[in-house]
Amino acid sequence: MDQFVIALLSVLVMSIVWFIKVFFISDKRTPPLPPGPRGLPILGYLPFLSKNLLHQFGDLARQYGPIYKLYLGNKLCVVINSPSLLKEVVRDQDSIFADRDANIAALTATYGGNDIAFSPHNSRWRAMRKIFVREVLSSSSLQASYNLRKDEVKKAIRYVYNNTGKRVQVGELSFGTELNVIMNMLWGGIVEGEEGQRVGDAFREVVIKLVDLLGKPNIGDFYPVLARFDIQGVKKEMEGYVQSLDRIFEEVIARYRQKLSGETKKQGKTDFLQVLLELKEKEDSEMSMSLTHIKALFVDIVAGATDTTATTIEWAMAELLNNPKAMANVQNELSEMVGLNREVEEFHIPKLKYLEAVLKETMRLHPAVPLSLPRSPTQTSIVGGYTIPKRTRVFINIVWIQRDPSIWDSPSEFKPERFLHENKKYDFSGNNFHYLPFGSGRRICAGLPLAERMLMYLLASLLHSFEWKLPDGETVDMSDRFEIVLRKITPLLAIPTPRLSEPNLYA
Numbered sequence: 001m002d003q004f005v006i007a008l009l010s011v012l013v014m015s016i017v018w019f020i021k022v023f024f025i026s027d028k029r030t031p032p033l034p035p036g037p038r039g040l041p042i043l044g045y046l047p048f049l050s051k052n053l054l055h056q057f058g059d060l061a062r063q064y065g066p067i068y069k070l071y072l073g074n075k076l077c078v079v080i081n082s083p084s085l086l087k088e089v090v091r092d093q094d095s096i097f098a099d100r101d102a103n104i105a106a107l108t109a110t111y112g113g114n115d116i117a118f119s120p121h122n123s124r125w126r127a128m129r130k131i132f133v134r135e136v137l138s139s140s141s142l143q144a145s146y147n148l149r150k151d152e153v154k155k156a157i158r159y160v161y162n163n164t165g166k167r168v169q170v171g172e173l174s175f176g177t178e179l180n181v182i183m184n185m186l187w188g189g190i191v192e193g194e195e196g197q198r199v200g201d202a203f204r205e206v207v208i209k210l211v212d213l214l215g216k217p218n219i220g221d222f223y224p225v226l227a228r229f230d231i232q233g234v235k236k237e238m239e240g241y242v243q244s245l246d247r248i249f250e251e252v253i254a255r256y257r258q259k260l261s262g263e264t265k266k267q268g269k270t271d272f273l274q275v276l277l278e279l280k281e282k283e284d285s286e287m288s289m290s291l292t293h294i295k296a297l298f299v300d301i302v303a304g305a306t307d308t309t310a311t312t313i314e315w316a317m318a319e320l321l322n323n324p325k326a327m328a329n330v331q332n333e334l335s336e337m338v339g340l341n342r343e344v345e346e347f348h349i350p351k352l353k354y355l356e357a358v359l360k361e362t363m364r365l366h367p368a369v370p371l372s373l374p375r376s377p378t379q380t381s382i383v384g385g386y387t388i389p390k391r392t393r394v395f396i397n398i399v400w401i402q403r404d405p406s407i408w409d410s411p412s413e414f415k416p417e418r419f420l421h422e423n424k425k426y427d428f429s430g431n432n433f434h435y436l437p438f439g440s441g442r443r444i445c446a447g448l449p450l451a452e453r454m455l456m457y458l459l460a461s462l463l464h465s466f467e468w469k470l471p472d473g474e475t476v477d478m479s480d481r482f483e484i485v486l487r488k489i490t491p492l493l494a495i496p497t498p499r500l501s502e503p504n505l506y507a
């Protein structure tokens with residue numbers, strides 16, 4: 001019999017067993033599973049999934065409350081929609097829920113989960129996270145790499161200046177700027193000029209597609225027995241992207257080694273690639289890394305940093321263009337704190353309280369990763385009085401919590417002032433379970449220190465250097481599209497005019 005038919009029959013039998021178990025045999029001693037829509041035998045809720053999963057998860061939260069379950073094929077998923085249950089997951093039982101439930105696309109993209117984001121919660125993850133946070137994102141490293149960010153932000157401002165009066169795609173500009181910053185931090189000046197441009201273009205094209213594919217529903221994830229048939233071709237497509245990235249990584253690493261062998265080892269500050277290659281040599285150390293780990297980490301950093309930052313800047317600009325009063329407040333603050341005869345520097349950022357409130361409010365309404373990255377318990381546990389079986393895929397509905405009318409006054413309105421008055425109460429640390437755009441607990445976003453700096457710095461520079469308006473007769477389309485990242489469906493196009501007093505400030 002054809003292997004595929006055998007696999008289908010196995011799915012059928014397993015599903016029937018599952019259906020009987022779930023609906024007819026319940027163990028009276030253990031709490032029940034959370035409530036939720038029943039779905040169909042074998043398929044579960046799969047046939048009812050809508051195009052915008054995020055909106056659908058919201059509708060289900062309205063119907064089933066703070067915690068609900070749904071079966072996608074054989075896969076049990078649980079969605080958490082309230083701060084108190086979120087606390088149970090990411091604080092009270094953080095170590096149990098610290099595993100990820102990586103889908104096939106994510107495992108393929110990260111060389112089998114050899115990265116930080118999709119790795120299981122184990123000692124390797126701990127070591128990699130420690131290296132990343134300590135070596136790349138410590139405040140001294142970030143301080144030392146300020147000139148890299150400054151050069152790239154200046155480049156972006158120059159580009160906008162040269163397009164005065166024309167339509168500028170804000171998201172694309174932010175994506176390119178963040179990507180260049182990241183590449184410079186990873187491997188410094190190893191690929192520069194036209195070569196750097198070529199690598200950047202190649203990266204950009206692949207990364208956007210790769211991130212989109214991470215969020216695509218894939219039959220193989222819902223019926224593991226069908227995974228090897230790769231019915232929708234998700235794995236194959238992802239392998240293609242990984243090969244393209246791999247070629248770039250190999251090329252850069254080879255050049256790097258060549259460069260290092262030709263010079264005496266750099267003393268003091270080194271870039272990330274050098275740190276990792278040195279660790280690779282120390283095979284006995286608990287921090288040692290294989291080339292595969294290094295590449296997987298690069299995928300994480302490039303994919304984790306670019307789309308999230310770009311989409312957040314785009315939403316912030318869109319909200320400000322829709323709210324002229326908030327735009328005027330931001331620009332007045334910039335005029336006062338920075339001055340129209342100077343460009344923004346990172347040291348100005350702590351003084352920009354209104355801009356910080358704008359960023360927080362943007363990330364409340366449009367968190368870039370609105371369902372966080374799925375967690376998964378390593379053992380069966382109880383949340384909110386319901387059983388969450390081992391290996392369930394647990395989604396944290398960040399956007400639902402951040403728009404909950406019982407927590408937030410006029411939740412769908414853009415009101416940065418709410419963060420002005422309660423500045424201390426809400427930060428990005430994930431300790432306040434009403435507000436967690438970067439996640440929470442031990443798997444909170446590892447790139448947070450860089451993200452926070454770049455978001456504020458780039459946003460401040462774009463808003464200080466230019467007046468922005470929409471093309472005549474156009475309005476901002478605020479509809480969103482959810483993959484793994486929450487994107488604007490229609491890219492924001494806005495028209496800049498210079499605002500600073502001297503043309504040479506744009507040179």
Ligand code: HEM
Pocket residue numbers: 116117118129300301304305306308309312367368369372373437438439440441442443444445446447448450451455
């Ligand atoms: C607007 C910017 C960003 C947002 C909103 C964001 C959001 C998130 C969220 C929600 C998570 C999951 C946290 C959890 O499970 O609790 C995450 C994880 C992660 N992010 Fe970010 N992120 C951003 C920027 C960045 C940047 C700039 C980098 C790298 C330079 C980065 C690297 C990572 C990594 C490596 C993880 C996995 C952490 C782990 O599993 O231990 N992110 N991010």
